[in-house]
Amino acid sequence: MTTADSSRRAVLLTVDDDPGVSRAVARDLRRRYGERYRVVRAESGDSALDALKEIKLRGDLVAVILADYRMPEMNGIEFLERAMDIHPGARRILLTAYADTGAAIDAINVVDLDHYLLKPWDPPEEKLYPVLDDLLDAWLSSDHRPVPETKVVGHRWSARSTGVREFLARNQVPYRWYLSDQPEGQRLLAAAGHDGMRLPVVVAPGGEVLVEPSDQDLASQVGLATSPAEEFYDLVVIGAGPAGLGAAVYGASEGLRTVLIERTATGGQAGQSARIENYLGFPDGVSGAQLTDRARRQAGRFGAEMLTACEVTALEVSGPTRTVRFADGSSVAAHSVILTTGVNYRLLDVPGMTEFTGRGVYYGSALTEAAGCEGQDVFIVGGANSAGQAAVYLSRTAKSVTLLVRAPSLEASMSHYLIQQIAAVPTIHVRTGTEVSGVHGSDHLEGLALRDRASGRTELVDCQRMFVFIGAAPRTDWLDGVVRRDDHGFVLTGPDLTAEGRRPPGWEPDRLPYHLETSVPGVFAAGDVRSESAKRVASAVGEGAMAVMLVHRYLEGL
Structure with missing residues (x-):
């Protein structure tokens, strides 16, 4: 067992209704094992069970449980029976008086007791520590590794369970998946106090429990940013596919205050690709997840802010300000916007x-x-x-x-x-x-x-x-009445907006739109969402970078 920070140390739990005995057990345990294990003490069976459930939800491990036999309301054997349901891998010791040795022997069969200790156990060097040393050695040799990651308990055929797992996987959030009808899943549900009727149940690393969470609730709980840190930026990039990631990298690296907004997860459709083999510089191919993760970390290193699970519902234009509004009523404003929302898979039109x-x-x-x-x-x-x-x-x-x-x-x-x-x-x-x-x-x-x-x-x-x-279709209905699109919903840019060299209707600047600029000055489009784009990863990244260059031109003219 390695000893990382105290929050990840395995637990030695002791429960005794006599406060004096409880303190004495905890004192002796800390004196010998305090540097390697976290000692938790309780003074009733119910409070000890609550502690065990909290430890379970946090993903920590219990190495040894020491329980007094004679406790009111719930004796030590009854407590250990219930504790086994929560932490079956923990070693179990019953503290007994001489008169209770018969009950202790019976408990070996009832709760698979590992050992019983007669009180008092002085000196601990002779009567307590050798027993615990042997039990801890046995526990360490077993495969009971900690699970500090997010835990998801769900049903194999639950659509929302699949959605939660996809959201976590695509956002590079480590998690463990437990089926609700298997023992460990049932133990987690019991520890969370849920009957499993509503799934999935998500347990965050800190022990917080979410039932059928939305993507935004899930993102907030696992540490993904969901709201902007500032009210105004130089550049807002909407959509974190290859084009959006490219724009974020180049925008932030060139000194623009940049925020990247994504509805679900970085990478877009490319991020779900098992293997991209024709992308420049990767002769052996690269998975969409690997390429996305590298680009996301690169954008973050240059200072781009990234928001996840943010549903964009409107774009408003007021003088030089471009305001992006979200489904929750909040908004963010900027000098310029790059639309890189990509496309969504078309639904198969078959009954059922x-x-x-x-x-x-x-x-x-x-x-x-x-x-x-x-x-x-x-x-x-x-x-x-x-x-x-x-x-x-x-x-x-x-x-x-x-x-x-x-x-x-x-x-x-x-x-x-x-x-x-x-x-x-x-x-x-x-x-x-x-x-x-x-x-x-x-x-x-x-x-x-x-x-x-x-x-x-x-x-x-x-x-x-x-x-x-x-096939796929752009998700651009929220741009109705603001940005011009073609008959299929793709955003028109540059030359596609002009007829015989004339400026498009309503165009105010004394120039034609830049190559990737939309019908709204300062709003650009790149990647698959743009009309007549190449619909390839490499071209999307290139358009994202090119759009940033044109943003600089636009900002210089303000």
Whole structure:
């Protein structure tokens, strides 16, 4: 056992209703073990159980419990029975008088007692410490490691449980996942005082309990910033995908007071990619999570402020000020704004699909579900690069992966290198000219109806996990009436706003819009959200950097 700070030391807990005895036990324990263990004492069974529950929720460990046999309301054996439910790995000692040795011997079978000690135990060097030394050596040799991370207790087919896990994973927050119907999950629920009817239950590292938390509540609890530190900035970047991260890095590194605002998690769709193999400088490929984490840390090192779980609902223009409003009623203002909100996956329009979202149907490559695909037949809907990357990644553990593609081939929508990789994996099957026409199941997805587009024939297949990649659409409705967009909702910029070299309607500056500037001076767009953009990670990063250069030009003209 290593001895880090005291908050992470394992606990020696003693409970005795006699205050004098309680203090004496704690004194002797601290004298020999105080540097390596945290000694906690209680004077009743109920207060000791409360302490054990709090220790459980904090993720700390209990190495040894010493309980007096003769306590009112709850004797030592009854207490140890209940303590076992909370900390089954703790070693158990019963403190008894000579007249109670029979009860102590019986307790060896009832509560799997490790030892009993007769009172008084003087001198402790002969009667107490040798016993504890042996029990601590045995405890240290067992695999009872501390769990200081956030803990999530949920159901395998709970959509919100999946959402919470995805949020934590994509924001690089360490956590442990416990199923609510397994022993450790049940122990955590009991310690938190919940019956498991409402899931997930999230236990923060400090022991705080959240039931079915929103993303914002979750972000606040695990230490992610959700509100701006200042009221006014040089630059607000909305959306933390590759374009937004690129803009934040270059904006902050060039001295602009920069804040990056993200609705869910940094990385966007690229952050969910299992492997990006055509990004410059990574000949062996890089996962979206790795690339995102490096960019996020780089932006932070240059001083960019990052806000998570912030839902942007409006953009307001007042003279030179650009104000961004949030769903909770708060706002932040700046001289300039870069829109890098990217795109959202399109929903598969099949009857009953909504019911199974998060319960077997996942949009994008759900990071937390990969382990659950082991040994299963997995289906992926889509024929573009994101679908191909997911197929190669999931084929490592899945029994089989079937790509369902509406088009007659992959060549028109997928990069050549990915097509070659897929062809080389024997467990990946490609079904072209095929679409999902129906889904079925009880509390989770259990099967699909697949329709052959040429013949019209329908086939029923078993399926518990399906991942959907069928294109994407911008989420820009909140810009209505402020920023001009094309017929598909993508933001128009630069030359797309001008006709025959004329300034767009309502344009006040005595110049044409800069290349990435929108119909509102000082508001720029970069990456996938921009009309006619290349929809590639490298181009998004480049546009983010280029937008910052144009922000400087705009600010110089104020």
